[in-house]
Amino acid sequence: MGRILLYIDLFEKQAFCAGSTINGKVVLQLEKAKMVDKINVTFSGRAYIFVSEFEQELKKEKCSHIDSDQENLVDFTTTVWSGSNQQFLDAGRHTFPFSIEIPHSLPSSFLCENLKGCHIAYGLKATVVRPKKKDQSTEIPVSVSNIVDVGHSSFVNPQCVSSTKEKCSLFKCFSNNGHIAMAITTNHCGYCVGDSVIISADIENHTNSKVSSLQTTLMRNVMHKDHVHKKYCTILETAEDNKIWTKKMLQIPSTSPSITDCHLVKVTYELKVKLRMTNKSKLTVSLPITIGSAKEESSDDGYSEQCNLVTRYPSNDTLLSVSSTECLLD
Structure with missing residues (x-):
C-alpha cells in the first residue's frame, strides 16, 4: 500500500x-x-x-x-x-x-x-x-x-412610476373624499453593490387624511421556473421617513447580481415604496431595478x-x- x-x-x-x-x-x-x-x-x-x-x-x-x-x-x-x-x-x-x-x-x-x-x-x-x-x-x-454591465446606456437613465387611487374605484378603501397620487423617481435603472439609489417621491393628496410615512424596501425575488413556489422575497434594506421625500438615498447591500439567463432559477430585484396614511390606508408602487456586477470604466x-x-x-x-x-x- x-x-x-x-x-x-x-x-x-x-x-x-x-x-x-x-x-x-x-x-x-x-x-x-x-x-x-x-x-x-x-x-x-x-x-x-x-x-x-x-x-x-x-x-x-x-x-x-x-x-x-x-x-x-x-x-x-x-x-x-x-x-x-x-x-x-x-x-x-x-x-x-x-x-x-x-x-x-x-x-x-x-x-x-x-x-x-x-x-x-x-x-x-x-x-x-x-x-x-x-x-x-x-x-x-x-x-x-x-x-452584468449596468454602465450601459439602458441602465443609467432615470425611471419613474406612478400610481393613483380614486375614491370611487380601487381607492374606495379610503373613507375620505378625493384621491391620492404618488410618483416615484430613481436616478438609474441599474446599480452595483455599494451604489446609492436616489429616490424622490411626488405626492398629490386630495383627501382629508395626512401622509404618515413613506417606506422603501429593496426586494430580491428568486423565481423557480415551472414550479408552484415561484417567488421568495427577502427584505434587504429598508429606509423610512415621515416627510415627503426629495432625493432620499438607499444603499445597495452585498448581494448577488440579477440572474435572468438561467432556465431554472432567476433572480430579480425591485424597489417597493409604500405610502401610509393616518387613517391606516396604504398605497404601494414597485420599480424593477437591475443589480449588476460591473460598470463601464475608463481604464x-x-x-x-x-x-x-x-x-x-x-x-x-x-x-x-x-x-x-x-x-x-x-
Whole structure:
C-alpha cells in the first residue's frame, strides 16, 4: 500500500468571470510508484432547487409534495495526463497543468441564504483513473460571475412610476373624499453593490387624511421556473421617513447580481415604496431595478477592471476554500 495526496492548485483566486480562463494544476504526491491510466480534470455546474414539505409550509406555499429539479449547465472534461505510453508514475511529486475556458453563456453562481436547496454552483474535479482500481478524485468549488454591465446606456437613465387611487374605484378603501397620487423617481435603472439609489417621491393628496410615512424596501425575488413556489422575497434594506421625500438615498447591500439567463432559477430585484396614511390606508408602487456586477470604466484594461468588480459580489466562504484529498491506495 502507498499513500497518495491529490489536490488542485489554482494560479488565481477561485472566482472567475464567465468567458475567462481557469489556469491551474493537478498535484499528485506518491509514496510508491503506481500504475495510472489517465488523470482527468472536469469543470461542471448545475442549477438546483429542493424545497422540503417543511419549507413549503413555512413559506405558506400551496404544494403538498417534496419538490426538486435540476439543470446541468456545463460538464467539460479534459485529460491532463495519459498513461498510454507509460502507465507507471514514479514515487514523488507530479504536477499536471491545465487550462479551461469558461463559456460566456453561464449564469452567475448563486446561493439562496433562506432557501438552502436553491443554488447555481460550479466546481473543478480531478480524477485519477487506475487499472482495476477504484477511481480517486478531489473537487473544489469555484465561483463564476457573468458580466452584468449596468454602465450601459439602458441602465443609467432615470425611471419613474406612478400610481393613483380614486375614491370611487380601487381607492374606495379610503373613507375620505378625493384621491391620492404618488410618483416615484430613481436616478438609474441599474446599480452595483455599494451604489446609492436616489429616490424622490411626488405626492398629490386630495383627501382629508395626512401622509404618515413613506417606506422603501429593496426586494430580491428568486423565481423557480415551472414550479408552484415561484417567488421568495427577502427584505434587504429598508429606509423610512415621515416627510415627503426629495432625493432620499438607499444603499445597495452585498448581494448577488440579477440572474435572468438561467432556465431554472432567476433572480430579480425591485424597489417597493409604500405610502401610509393616518387613517391606516396604504398605497404601494414597485420599480424593477437591475443589480449588476460591473460598470463601464475608463481604464486601459477595462476587462480587468470588470473582473475586479465581479469578485465583490456572489462570494461565499465555502466557494473560496481550499480542498484536497488524501487516501490510501493498494
